[in-house]
Amino acid sequence: MIDLRSDTVTRxxxxxxxxxxxxxxxxxVYGEDPTVNALQRRLAxxxxxxxxxxxxxxxxxxxLALMSHCERGDEYLVGADAHTYKFEGGGAAVLGxxxxxxxPHDADGSLPLDKVAAAIxxxxxxxxxxxxxxxxxxxxxxxxxxxxxxxxxDFARExxxxxxLDGARLFNAAVACGVPARAIAGHFDSxxxxxxxxxxxxxxxxLVGSAALIDKARRWRKVAGGGWxxxxxxxxxxxxxxxxxxxxxxxxxxxxxxxxxxxREIAGIDLLGQYTNMVFVxxxxxxxxxxxxHLREAGIRISIGYLPTLRLVTHLDIDDAGIERTAExxxxxxxxx
Ligand SMILES: *Cc1c(COP(=O)(O)O)cnc(C)c1O
Numbered sequence: 001m002i003d004l005r006s007d008t009v010t011r012x013x014x015x016x017x018x019x020x021x022x023x024x025x026x027x028x029v030y031g032e033d034p035t036v037n038a039l040q041r042r043l044a045x046x047x048x049x050x051x052x053x054x055x056x057x058x059x060x061x062x063x064l065a066l067m068s069h070c071e072r073g074d075e076y077l078v079g080a081d082a083h084t085y086k087f088e089g090g091g092a093a094v095l096g097x098x099x100x101x102x103x104p105h106d107a108d109g110s111l112p113l114d115k116v117a118a119a120i121x122x123x124x125x126x127x128x129x130x131x132x133x134x135x136x137x138x139x140x141x142x143x144x145x146x147x148x149x150x151x152x153x154d155f156a157r158e159x160x161x162x163x164x165l166d167g168a169r170l171f172n173a174a175v176a177c178g179v180p181a182r183a184i185a186g187h188f189d190s191x192x193x194x195x196x197x198x199x200x201x202x203x204x205x206x207l208v209g210s211a212a213l214i215d216k217a218r219r220w221r222k223v224a225g226g227g228w229x230x231x232x233x234x235x236x237x238x239x240x241x242x243x244x245x246x247x248x249x250x251x252x253x254x255x256x257x258x259x260x261x262x263x264r265e266i267a268g269i270d271l272l273g274q275y276t277n278m279v280f281v282x283x284x285x286x287x288x289x290x291x292x293x294h295l296r297e298a299g300i301r302i303s304i305g306y307l308p309t310l311r312l313v314t315h316l317d318i319d320d321a322g323i324e325r326t327a328e329x330x331x332x333x334x335x336x337x
Contacts, residue, residue, distance in 0.1 A: 002322040005303040007169075007252070007277060007315035010200040016240045023236035027229050028054075029222070035232030039239050043193065043206045046242075047185040051214035053207045053221065054235055058083075058168045060226050061192035061205040063091045066132065068209070068216035069162040069190065072097035075128035077116055077161075079105045082136045084166050095224070099128045109139030110148045113155045120159060132162040137184060138169045140311075141256075141278030143176045146183070153187040163187065168194040168205075172276045175249040189213070198249050198277055199241035200316040203234050245316065252277040252314040255323050259312060262327035268334035272309060279312040291333055298329040 003009045012020070026032035040052035055061045062084045066076055076092060078085040080102035084092070092098040101119050103111045111133070121127035133156050137144040156163040165188040167173070174181040185191045190209035195201035207217055221227060253276050260274035263281055270282035283291060288304045295302055302310060312326075 001299055001301060002318060002326055003301045004312040004314070004318070004326065005301055007198040007313050008196060010198075010316045012200065012202050012237055013316075015244070016200065016237050019240040020233050020236045023232045025230035025232035028231045029227045029229060033230060033232040033235070035239070036235040039235040039242075040206065042239070042242065044208050046182060047191060047193075047208050048182040049185070049191070049208040050211040051209065053214050053217050054231060054238070055205050055207060055221055055226055056203060056228070058166070058192055058194045058196075058205040059088045059091065060221070060224060061194075061207040062088060062134075062164075062166050063095060063224065064217040064220045064226075065164050065190045065192055065207055065209070065213075066092045066098055066134070067096040067220045068213045069132045069164065070096065070098045073099075073128055074131040075099040075101050075121065076132040076134055076164075077101050077103055077111070077119055077130065078134040079103060079109070079111055079136060079139070081105055082134065082139070082166065083168065084134050084136065101128075101130070105139065108145065108148075109136065109142040110144055110152075111135065113151060116155070117159070120161075130161065132164055134164040134166060135188075136166040136168075137173045138176075138276050140280075141169075141172075141275030143173045143276060146177060146179070149184060149187040156189075162189045164189065165191040167191045169197055169276070171246050172198055172249050172253070175246065176253060176276050195238040195241050198252055198315050199238075199245045201234070201237040201241045204238050206238070248316075249277070252316070252318070255314045255318060255320065256312075258320075259314065259323050259326060262323070263330055266331055266334050269330065277314045279314075281310045281312070283310060294333045295326075295329055298325065298332075300326055300329055
């Protein structure tokens with residue numbers, strides 16, 4: 001199967017499974033899992049932060065970050081089409097009593113700072129207290145410009161806002177920019193990174209921040225039911241992913257570009273863009289279901305949930321042959337009219 005639905009579908013490689021099998025473990029609620037501790041130390045150091053917390057999901061990581069920055073009745077500013085706002089069940093509002101203030105994105109995924117400034121509430125009993133600005137990088141595959149990150153950092157400092165990054169795909173952004181991840185992460189007060197996307201670990205995200213912020217996050221993780229025990233088995237997969245699967249993200253980007261190039265030549269497909277490991281195409285809405293069936297028969301899975309735009313995602317389990325087979329299957333479908 002060539003599964004282009006998401007980079008979350010990757011399966012742990014044999015070498016990653018071997019690393020998991022060999023992991024030293026302990027009870028992480030007692031802070032005694034050496035492999036978890038090593039993963040946390042390593043990412044904190046690598047990204048330039050005091051501390052880190054290993055958590056089951058990116059959704060929980062973002063939630064804990066917001067709950068650690070904010071108190072009940074506070075507000076966070078966030079992209080109207082950001083994962084944290086739109087795809088996390090409203091968790092910050094539901095569980096944190098934190099009000100979201102969505103801001104429309106520019107096409108490159110940035111939030112225009114003049115619009116952000118206009119959304120900050122005055123200090124007055126009528127209003128929620130605006131506390132944090134949350135950005136996302138990459139956003140739908142798009143890499144936020146480095147000079148924008150610098151501007152957002154300066155702006156947040158000036159306004160006294162915390163700055164959080166949903167960096168589910170931080171390493172895709174870093175590889176695409178040709179900079180170390182800390183050159184991106186260093187602009188923020190907290191960063192959430194997914195190990196379970198393109199990095200290919202089966203489970204896990206890491207939140208990095210100050211020691212004080214991570215202490216709060218650890219408590220909220222327990223409250224959220226996320227305190228875990230011999231999690232070193234999973235942390236070992238994360239360590240393996242950071243050792244072996246970061247630089248290779250460039251291959252995913254190259255393959256996405258190649259797939260985009262092939263699809264662009266096919267009449268009937270409107271190629272909307274390719275950003276890092278994602279390709280976006282428009283196909284006539286009335287043909288999507290039929291296309292899905294045709295591709296399944298060719299051993300290819302796509303997600304048609306996002307009508308009418310198709311998102312095709314490259315990852316660890318998609319090789320060059322997979323790209324060619326996919327392009328041929330699309331060509332076959334549109335050739336038959
Ligand atoms: C996947 C993703 C998350 C959340 O990760 P889960 O582990 O699925 O909860 C957060 N933000 C972005 C941008 C993502 O793509």
